[in-house]
Amino acid sequence: MMNALPLSSVQIQEALSRLAYFQGWRPDQLGRIAIGAQLLELPKNTTLVHKGDILSSLFVVISGQVRLYIPLPDEVERVVTLVGQGESFGEACLVLNEACPVQAITTRNSHVVAINARAYQNELRLEPSQMERTLNLVSKRLLNTLKDMEMCSQRSSLQRVACFLLQYMPEPDSKTYEILLPARKRDIAAKLGLSQETFSRVLTFLGQQGVIQVKGGQISVENGHMLSMMSPTRCPNEAEVV
Amino acid sequence: MMNALPLSSVQIQEALSRLAYFQGWRPDQLGRIAIGAQLLELPKNTTLVHKGDILSSLFVVISGQVRLYIPLPDEVERVVTLVGQGESFGEACLVLNEACPVQAITTRNSHVVAINARAYQNELRLEPSQMERTLNLVSKRLLNTLKDMEMCSQRSSLQRVACFLLQYMPEPDSKTYEILLPARKRDIAAKLGLSQETFSRVLTFLGQQGVIQVKGGQISVENGHMLSMMSPTRCPNEAEVV
DNA sequence: CGCGACTTTGAAGTAAATCAATGGGCGTGG
């Protein structure tokens, strides 16, 4: 099912060097990383990692997309992230050598580079600048996860969806803008902690209100201000109580 | 309201050197960190950081406790973490120089060291080993946050509470063990994404079932196995569908 | 002993999940 393309480590190195993820790495570093790295060709719906696995690789998505999620009862999922082209996952687990807290599966036919965990760990230790990059990356991921948490903590489905749509606002207070949903609506819903039915209903409602316009996975926000009104992203207005 | 104790940087350094957080730091490093560091004496319910602030310090809790939370409408909170004695917060924000995604407030009279952001950042850059420690720390925090997310994604309140109680299990499959709740029940509830009423009702229910026994903030788990049954912490049982 | 903060308990209302069936888009194959 999952297929390792038969590339020499030189070819892999060549491929890696073109990835944004590896910009700033020296050839000798890339060379060491490339050894034991594999370029995987994965059909849609291939499970890359099971929840609880100890990772033996770092994964970088070359093409396609990988969905990270927490499995819940009754085939229900809680989507954590959609890992797109040029993005990676697994750093935190590898650093700590801990079990992976999520399941990873391709959402479509994809190409993924699997980098040997040891090689990666060694390289980090050898090169402080990569350590720093990784710290930045993991920090970003933590902050993103907190943003998601905030989104999911909104009580009403309307607020959650508004929050979600506002994330894509290109600049503060834009009136109108376009969004191309990065995945199936059911997966977006699962990221918002909603059922796909509820998500659909909210989109319909927002459409009726003239706040957005929906054409498949293409959403155009017609009234960004209205959206902001709906999402009580609470800013600092606290009276210090004595 | 918040009070900086008038300590010399030598005294601060002395204090820092006794913290677990700074074990492994050399005296010269501590010395540099101590300059511009402050030991704060904070009454209960003192806000240390507002959501959206750019942090000018790293915070280490010496005594007491700090609650990190996302403010929601109607004075409702979503608790992210309870930072206890010897723990810290702010690393990820400082590394990225980004706005703080949470509000920080003391849950009781506390002592907190505020370490100058610049000093901290410089020290990280100077010393790869500290960079590595920080990477480990932030990674742990990311994984913890994902664990919380998993807990909160459980559909029923019963499952969420079971999940929560199971976290404190000292070793896998313990039958009985004791828990001292680290905060007010309302804050625990807010961490589970539940109202305090629901949390209370679930605890009562579990008490009636003989699964736990509750005495104030002291909970003794009588039947860990039952708890596990209730929490569908889904493990890998997936048939690869063709 | 009495006050304030926190929790518990009860009753009612509601939003979202669930169940079920229809509808639309797209690729495959005839």
Next chain:
DNA sequence: CCACGCCCATTGATTTACTTCAAAGTCGCG
């Protein structure tokens, strides 16, 4: 090129678990 089938989204009807509101009860502390 059309037709079928599959996957995904939508829509409707129903149920239920949780929030909310309100009030009483506990605990610790001055």
